[in-house]
Amino acid sequence: MAQQRVEIKPGFEATAWRWMRYSGILLIPLAWFHVYLQDVFVGVHAIDINYVAARLDVLGWVLYDFFLLLFTFAHGMYGLRQVSFDFVHNEKTRRVLSILMLIFWLVVSVIGTIALFMGARPELA
Amino acid sequence: MAAPSTPLKNTLTGYIRYQGREGHYAFLLHRLTGLGTLLFLTIHILDTATVYFWPSLYEHAIAIYRHPVFMIGEIFLVFSVVYHGVNGLRIAVTDLWLPAKWGIKTQHSAVRATLGVSLVLWAPAAAWMFHSMLVHSFGINVFELIGLG
Numbered sequence: 001m002a003q004q005r006v007e008i009k010p011g012f013e014a015t016a017w018r019w020m021r022y023s024g025i026l027l028i029p030l031a032w033f034h035v036y037l038q039d040v041f042v043g044v045h046a047i048d049i050n051y052v053a054a055r056l057d058v059l060g061w062v063l064y065d066f067f068l069l070l071f072t073f074a075h076g077m078y079g080l081r082q083v084s085f086d087f088v089h090n091e092k093t094r095r096v097l098s099i100l101m102l103i104f105w106l107v108v109s110v111i112g113t114i115a116l117f118m119g120a121r122p123e124l125a
Numbered sequence: 126m127a128a129p130s131t132p133l134k135n136t137l138t139g140y141i142r143y144q145g146r147e148g149h150y151a152f153l154l155h156r157l158t159g160l161g162t163l164l165f166l167t168i169h170i171l172d173t174a175t176v177y178f179w180p181s182l183y184e185h186a187i188a189i190y191r192h193p194v195f196m197i198g199e200i201f202l203v204f205s206v207v208y209h210g211v212n213g214l215r216i217a218v219t220d221l222w223l224p225a226k227w228g229i230k231t232q233h234s235a236v237r238a239t240l241g242v243s244l245v246l247w248a249p250a251a252a253w254m255f256h257s258m259l260v261h262s263f264g265i266n267v268f269e270l271i272g273l274g
Contacts, residue, residue: 021217028210035206039199040250044190045261049183052176069170076163083156089132111178112170120176125183 016078023075030068053120062116069112077105147236148229155212158205165202196258200251207250208243215239 008014038047055061081101088094143149172186189195215235219226226232259265 018221021221024210024213024217028214031206032210035203036250039203040253043254043257044187044196044199045257048187049176049180052173052183056176072166073170076159076166079159080163083160086136087133108167108170111174115174115177118177120183121180122176123180125180 020075020078023071027071027075030064031072034064034068049120049122049125053122056116056119062119065116066113069109069116073105073109073112077101147233151212151215151236151239155209155216158209158212162202162205162209191261193258193262196254196262200254203250203254204243204247207247208239211239211243211246212236 042051056065081098084097084101085094088097140153145152172183175182175186190199215238219232219235226235256267259267
């Protein structure tokens with residue numbers, strides 16, 4: 001089979017392309033363990049604010065969830081950007097969309113990170 | 126006169142009409158499971174954040190997740206996360222280390238394998254979650270019914 005070597009221009013898009021693959025591989029153990037543990041073994045009926053509070057009292061879980069939050073949401077938002085570029089070809093619109101998605105990614109990540117490190121407040125529930 | 130073609134319309138018709146068989150279905154399923162997971166993930170980050178920002182709201186969010194309709198949705202969410210991971214691994218490994226394996230024949234069987242592996246990983250979890258829904262929403266415990274409870 002004929003093969004063709006293509007020169008890839010280094011830059012943001014090339015780095016992001018690699019990063020999506022490396023983060024994806026890392027997310028397989030991280031996200032699967034989280035989903036099988038919380039959704040399957042523990043189950044939503046055993047989860048309430050006291051459960052979350054007890055979990056977030058353990059630094060190991062806070063760090064685990066922090067890495068999970070960073071990697072999944074960044075991977076997902078960059079994926080959304082790729083999908084949206086399939087539908088939007090105008091360079092200006094693409095730039096506006098990218099900035100909006102970047103802001104959304106940053107805001108949601110910060111909200112999640114604050115909650116993780118501050119922990120649950122079941123006494124206010 | 127026919128409606129003018131737009132990137133939106135072109136891309137959508139391409140998504141539907143492209144005849145790439147396994148590659149085509151894997152592409153569509155990868156996008157669907159990715160976007161579905163992202164939608165849930167966004168809601169999940171924000172509703173879980175209420176444990177700190179608005180603790181009285183958290184129990185309402187959990188009550189919604191306990192509804193049988195959402196528990197069925199959760200079963201599909203688990204499939205999405207599993208399939209997106211298995212199929213993503215196929216893409217990442219081929220791209221990064223085995224680019225010569227991007228041939229159509231190899232990839233057709235690789236795509237079938239990803240679907241098989243995903244179903245095998247998902248089925249026990251799906252059965253378990255479905256049973257949990259029967260127990261909590263309808264009081265039906267299969268293990269008790271067959272005398273193992």
